[in-house]
Amino acid sequence: MEKIKESIKKHFSNGPKAVFITMLIIMISAITINSTKKTLYVYIDGKENKIVTFRSNLNGALIANKIEVGPKDKITPRLDSNVKDKDKIYVKKAVKVELDVDGETLTIESAEDDIETMLTAEGIQLNDLDRVSPSKEEPLQDGLKVAITRVETKELKEVKTLDYATVTKRDSNLQQGNKKTIQEGKTGEKVITTRVVYENGKEISRKIVSEVVTKKPVEKIIAMGTLGTYTPSRGVNIRYSNVVKMRATAYTSDYASTGKSPGHPYFGITATGTKARRNTGGYSTIAVDPRVIPLGTKVYVDGYGYAIAEDTGGAIKGNKIDVYFDNNNLVYNWGVKWVNVYILK
Known part of the structure; x- marks a missing residue:
């Protein structure tokens, strides 16, 4: 202002005109200064800072007031924005977080709200099964330690x-x-x-x-194999599927054995309708219990020979047989004995 006054004195006389012009210049200068002066309210992590600036650019205004904004800090509006009087500026300062992931320990500066948004901002991807400790929703704070466990199946x-x-x-x-x-x-x-x-x-x-x-x-x-071979005293091999030890008696066709006399229509006829016979060169007739030896079964009776189960008897129950002879003398000679009965194959 002093320079302005000296200039006026040099070019103008000390008359009223000079005074008027001097006052006019002073007023214009004051108006100009007041119109470029701005009061800004800067909130850093919620704390209000009131600054005065003549700068129109936000970045310049902050620098002039020694307010630093780091590369990871968040600021609203943007640093390259123009400002006007009474504008409100919001700055969220980045905090340091220690992150263990993939075998490395990283120190990350972030101004994000929580762990999940920090990981997204840093380009660190999580797979479906990965675990984060503490939880992804944990708010960020300075010195927070975060560990990611990679889980794979x-x-x-x-x-x-x-x-x-x-x-x-x-x-x-x-x-x-x-x-x-x-x-x-x-x-x-x-x-x-x-x-x-x-x-x-x-x-x-x-x-x-x-x-x-x-x-x-x-x-x-x-x-x-279950097929047995028996060689009796005659020396002929007998092939059998089973052998049973049985009580053997003998009978003939007379009345004492069968209750039928000669002339009876069924005299000498077996239960299967065959003629009872003693065939030393072939198969003879024996009486059996059909529940033990089915009728029609061919057998070899030790001491008697080959036979067919063709007849039954009231006293022949269980493991008993009755071998047939043509006369009573042979029946008496046989008597009662235990014999092996070979069921022939």
């Missing part, structure tokens, strides 16, 4: 061989003590699926989730 498939079973079956057509493979066994297969869980690359658990048989095993079948 894999399903491993293993093919396992299934052993076959061996089944033994009795075969009456095969000599006793002999065996024969009827069907060869074949192994099967099954696929076992195991779910393995890894945390930060280290296995922590595994669990079988399914077992699927893709090929059934085929059982091995072995026939075991």
Whole structure:
């Protein structure tokens, strides 16, 4: 202002005109200064700071008032905005967060509200199973420590061989003590699926989730011979499927044995309708309990010979037989004895 006054004195006289012009210049200067002066309200983390500036640019106004805004700080409106008197400026200062992720420890400056938005802003992606500690909703604060545990699952498939079973079956057509493979066994297969869980690359658990048989095993079948061979005193081999020890008596066709006399229409006729006979060169007639030896069964009676179960008797119950002879003398000679009865094949 002093320079202005001196200039006026130099160019103008000390008259009233000079005074008027001087006052006019002063007024114009004051108006100009007041019109460019601005009062701004700057809120840093919620705390109000009142500043005065002649700058029209927000960044310039903050610098002039020694207010620093870091690269990770958030500011509203933007730094390159123009400001006007009584504008409100909001600054959120970034805090330092320590982050453990993927084997590294990172120091991150962030002005985001919580952990989740910080990770998004930093371009750190989370997979569906990953865990964040503390939780993603935790508000950011200076010195906060955050850890991300990478969780991964894999399903491993293993093919396992299934052993076959061996089944033994009795075969009456095969000599006793002999065996024969009827069907060869074949192994099967099954696929076992195991779910393995890894945390930060280290296995922590595994669990079988399914077992699927893709090929059934085929059982091995072995026939075991049950056909016995007996050689009586005559020296002829007898092939039999079973042998039973039985109490043997003898009978003939007379009245004492059958209750029928000669002339009776059924005299000498067996329960199966055949003629009772003693055939030393072939099959003779014997009486049996059909529940033990079915009628029509061919047998070999030790000491008697070949026979067919053709007859029954009231006293022949259970493990008893009655062998037939043509006369009573042979019946008496036979008497009662225990014999082996071979069921013929």
